[in-house]
Amino acid sequence: MNIIIQNILVFSTLGLALAFLVRKFFWKPKKASAKSCGGDDGCGCH
Amino acid sequence: MPKQINVALIGNPNTGKTSVFNALTGLNQKVGNYPGITVEKKEGVCKLPRGVKAHIIDLPGTYSLNASSLDENVVIELLLNKKDKDFPDVAVVVSDVENLKRNLLLYTQIKDLKIPTILAINMSDRMKYKGIQLDIPFLEKELHTKIALISTRKNKGIDQLKELIINFKELSTEPCVNASEVDSNYFDGLRKAFPNQLLYKLWLVISQDVNFGKTDRNEVDVINSFKTKSKADLKRLQQKETIKRYQFINNTLKIGQTIDLKSAKDLRIKLDRILTHKVWGYLIFFVILLTIFQAIYDWSSVPMDFIDSVFASLSELTKNSLPQGAFTDLIAEGIIPGLGGIVIFIPQIAFLFLFIAVLEESGYMSRVVFLMDRIMRRFGLSGKSIVPLISGTACAIPAIMATRNIESWKERLITILVTPFTTCSARLPVYLIIISLVIPEGRFIGLSYQALTLMLLYLIGFGAAIFSAWLLNKILKINSKTFFVVEMPNYKLPLFKNVALTVIEKTKSFVFGAGKIILAISIVLWFLASYGPGDEFNNAEDIVTTEYASQNLSDVELQQKIASHKLEHSFIGIAGHAIEPTIRPLGYDWKIGIALVSSFAAREVFVGTLATIYSVGSDEEETIKNRMAGEVNPITGGPLFNFASGISLLLFYAFAMQCMSTLAIVKRETNSWKWPILQLTIMTAFAYVVALIAFQVLK
Structure with missing residues (x-):
């Protein structure tokens, strides 16, 4: 019983860790007013 | 109210x-x-x-x-x-x-x-x-x-x-x-066209090159339609x-x-004459740098040893107190050593930011910017580029954002591309642990070899940045004009409260920013190192017991052999062995290879990864440093972390682009994938070649 619970906890923790990493590095929320500053696009910063 | x-x-x-x-x-x-x-x-x-x-x-x-x-x-x-x-x-x-x-x-x-x-x-x-x-x-x-x-x-x-x-x-x-007096007719017209609007607001909207993002777009467009004067006239x-x-x-x-x-009793002019002098200025800056790196080592060794031993004991305590099983192992061998790998560096990171905050608060940093402008200009950069390069010692991400105040696009692009060479705080844990393993503890004129090596690495990073800038300045064909203005604030005694708040804020963001990633990666790595496919992993006990049946090994030795066999045939072991041929010429084994790959997420993950990999299957209470020092190279039989492989690793980390977040920021700031991909390819290839030469020469 103890082994089953421990295994469930391990796989749950692993799932949470993977979900966190995917969210951190591969999933970005869309920002409504995001602007680029990479070129001469009149943003006034170069 | x-x-x-x-x-x-x-x-x-x-x-x-x-x-x-x-x-x-x-x-x-x-x-x-x-x-x-x-x-x-x-x-x-x-x-x-x-x-x-x-x-x-x-x-x-x-x-x-x-x-x-x-x-x-x-x-x-x-x-x-x-x-x-x-x-x-x-x-x-x-x-x-x-x-x-x-x-x-x-x-x-x-x-x-x-x-x-x-x-x-x-x-x-x-x-x-x-x-x-x-x-x-x-x-x-x-x-x-x-x-x-x-x-x-x-x-x-x-x-x-x-x-x-x-x-x-x-x-x-x-x-x-009354600003409207500068052209009464124009402002009267403006007032009549928009009787309900504040006149100065109208004038600001019309005369600025601001990209209004939050202000009501229709309102801005209507006002802008009143631009009856040319840009030059405005x-x-x-x-x-x-x-x-x-x-x-x-x-x-x-x-x-x-x-x-x-x-007026003004010391400022006298101090400026010395601190920005073309010889004394650089000498004083060099001595200040030396002092900082020596202090980082001397002051933080005691708290670091304490933290290291606390985490080793905590891991042991967890194993002995909780019921045996996979989750207990995950906490004791994965999470605690992984976290220990970041917490241990808090004293050194805090001291580094303490010194930087004191230099900034005292007004000295602006003198450094002025001094460095003389050098930077020779490499196609302006003094403004020094601000991102110095900020890069904390983190390349805000440093790259700080390039936004560089007006010339060419200088800004070059600064963005070379800033990741400066030694960021994420490199510090890697440098510190490797230096402590491969550089002896002796002293030279009161300065420890280890502190000197650390300073040398900072100078190498800075040197690589300005050399690349010079090269890029020759290669990139972009025409742009530039100017450099820096304000020299008065010298003042740093305020304790300001310095303390800076240190707390920077250390907190280092620990919590990187800490969450390291914790997650430690969990994944522990899983990959504790589970594996096939009979070699699942029947490890039988295979090892049969193999060593004739050697009369003690229980402890036999358990170590089983743990080692399992690790080699775990998921992580298989992946590590797959990349080993590529990194073997650099003096690294497959475990270091895994740490190199995982630290692409963030450089400081390197130490946590090794701490996790080396902890899996081990029952002994041991510090991270001792575990790494005890690793044996299976080919030579000597220590895995020796002078040649250590220097090779230090140089690899000095030059490699091991940071996903920085690449993402470069992409956003340049609005193109071309620059981050070029940056990643060139920096990693250069790091590989330099590390290869270093190992082959020193081994």
């Missing part, structure tokens, strides 16, 4: 605005970003008398409301947008008592927006040293405001400022200067306006301020 007053702290750079913010808010502050852009947003809460609270925003430093950078855009947009939830009920313009004339330009512009404005004259404690006297009642009358004469250093005048904030409704909103009007404002300021200060130069 609203229960919460919105207060905007506005001022020129170096007026002590952040000190005022710290004095008002204490620890009730948070740092974030303005939505959609990466300009830092500092806000906090200040408790005022009679149960009223003030929501304080520390706006980016700006010299005027004529915006030329993204930081200044933030200020102007907030002041023009009454619908913004942060729109101030009252603006506090923080000015420096020694630079009142220049500071008042911004003040008079804000007054024209009819926002209740308080003038906070800071650094009043320096008045007697500079022979300055102010006629406050006269200035209040002429400037149509209330003045708080404050000194954040001596903690004077803050209560008076709070009183003025709470009584902001009594402040006059009458402008100081600029000329803007210059006339500035001259008119300065005429007013000069006339006001002629009576309101007296400066007795005879009674």
